[in-house]
Amino acid sequence: xxxxxxxxxxVTLIELVDRVLNKGVVIAGDITLAVADVDLVYLGLRVxxxxxxxxxxxxxxxx
Amino acid sequence: xTATSVATGWYVYGVVSADVEPAVFAATPGVDAGPVxxxxxxxLAAIVSTVSLEDFDEEALRRNLEVxxxxxxxxxxxxxxxxxxxxxxxxxxLRFGTVYRDEERVHRMLEERRAELLSSLERLRGRIxxxxxxxxxxxxxxxxxxxSASTGREYLLRRQQARRAAAETSAVVRDRARLVHxxxxxxxxxxxxxxxQPPELSRRRETMLLNGAYLVxxxxxxxxxxxxxxxxxxxxxxxxxxxxxxxxxxxxxxERGERT
Numbered sequence: 331x332x333x334x335x336x337x338x339x340x341v342t343l344i345e346l347v348d349r350v351l352n353k354g355v356v357i358a359g360d361i362t363l364a365v366a367d368v369d370l371v372y373l374g375l376r377v378x379x380x381x382x383x384x385x386x387x388x389x390x391x392x393x
Numbered sequence: 394x395t396a397t398s399v400a401t402g403w404y405v406y407g408v409v410s411a412d413v414e415p416a417v418f419a420a421t422p423g424v425d426a427g428p429v430x431x432x433x434x435x436x437l438a439a440i441v442s443t444v445s446l447e448d449f450d451e452e453a454l455r456r457n458l459e460v461x462x463x464x465x466x467x468x469x470x471x472x473x474x475x476x477x478x479x480x481x482x483x484x485x486x487l488r489f490g491t492v493y494r495d496e497e498r499v500h501r502m503l504e505e506r507r508a509e510l511l512s513s514l515e516r517l518r519g520r521i522x523x524x525x526x527x528x529x530x531x532x533x534x535x536x537x538x539x540x541s542a543s544t545g546r547e548y549l550l551r552r553q554q555a556r557r558a559a560a561e562t563s564a565v566v567r568d569r570a571r572l573v574h575x576x577x578x579x580x581x582x583x584x585x586x587x588x589x590q591p592p593e594l595s596r597r598r599e600t601m602l603l604n605g606a607y608l609v610x611x612x613x614x615x616x617x618x619x620x621x622x623x624x625x626x627x628x629x630x631x632x633x634x635x636x637x638x639x640x641x642x643x644x645x646x647x648e649r650g651e652r653t
Contacts (some may be wrong), residue, residue: 343465344590345524345638350468353644354488355513357404357502361451363458363490371458 347371402492403432403499406440406474407642408510413438413482417541424470425449432496434503437510440474441499449492475642480611483518485510488641520582521611521640525621527570527603529563530632540587563600569631570602573624579619583608585645592634602633606645614640 351368402426409617411433418429431438445507447453478484491555493499503510578584589601609617618637625635 343461343468346468346592347464347585347642348470350471350489350642352488354407354486355647355649357405357491357506359491359502360447360494360498361402361449361454361486361490361492362460363454367455367458370455371464374459375461 344375347375396410397643400446401497402444402494403441404448404449405487405491405493405499405502406471407478407484407486408503408506408514409440409478409482409484410514411436411438417477417481418474422470422475423474424467424513429474429498432499432503435504435507437507437514439499439503440478440568441496442474444492446447446492446494447490449490455488472642479521479642483520484642485513485517485647486644509648517608517643517646518648519611520608520643521614522615522643522645523607523609523639524616524641525573525577525603525605525607525639526601526636526638527573527605527628528597528599528636529566529602530599530633530634537577566602566631566633569628569633571635573603573628574603574636576624577605577620580608580613581607583646584595585632587645599634606641608643608646611640 351363351371356362395401401490406423406429409431411431413431415431418431418440421429423429423444425442425444425448427442427444429440429442432441448457470491475486486640493502574586583607585605586603589604592598592600607617621635621637630634
């Protein structure tokens with residue numbers, strides 16, 4: 331998972347994902363996201379954001 | 394449409410009462426950039442748009458969710474469509490990614506879920522969701538921590554002191570955050586304290602103390618904002634920062650429903 335999104339917007343992406351994917355009524359459609367899929371999204375975002383955060387720290391130390 | 398054109402699905406964003414003005418969604422494209430319309434069934438209306446199953450069948454969806462740009466674009470579109478209805482009609486948001494293979498099955502869902510949907514819409518009528526997060530501003534503590542120690546022993550001692558101080562602070566600030574939540578809950582119709590997000594998810598250096606959602610009478614939105622302002626001044630001395638967001642579609646105040 332890669333992203334060139336500005337950091338400030340990723341805050342709202344998480345906020346959004348938290349509501350749009352993790353809340354709301356779950357009605358079984360013909361196609362419905364499984365809870366496991368939502369967990370995977372979180373995992374993916376966490377890995378992405380953790381790596382961005384470490385990159386920030388490296389840049390700060392170099393600055 | 395021929396029998397072989399199975400590539401279209403009906404993506405459902407949420408359900409509103411059928412007296413909603415369809416023009417509300419006119420300026421808001423759906424997750425697949427197409428127009429957003431209503432599927433009406435006996436007083437209830439599903440907010441829908443057609444999507445290509447090349448992007449939205451189970452396999453494709455699972456794959457696409459791993460692409461941050463795709464996820465962001467679609468999640469924003471989903472939220473924008475629902476947000477267009479906020480303040481115009483009571484609204485039950487559905488979780489992202491609910492798709493039917495034809496319009497008939499959307500009708501059937503509205504029929505089967507009728508009682509439950511009507512009671513949710515009634516409960517949400519005239520109410521909005523607002524979010525309040527509390528963060529602990531640790532910048533001062535962090536500055537003290539980063540001083541260079543001349544010896545290993547001095548370093549460890551300093552670390553130990555910092556940890557002890559942090560533990561004491563945290564009991565006090567957690568109490569303050571709980572108080573903020575209780576005060577806001579007391580002027581809301583309903584309230585949820587969601588688990589605080591860890592820093593890598595909140596993308597803030599500060600510790601999140603409160604991740605609250607509040608169901609508020611739409612006429613009291615300003616009153617709620619004023620209460621947040623008052624609390625903000627009260628907790629400022631403890632290094633706590635409050636962030637108010639919304640109005641949101643009432644994502645936090647509908648039943649989760651069946652698990653899949």
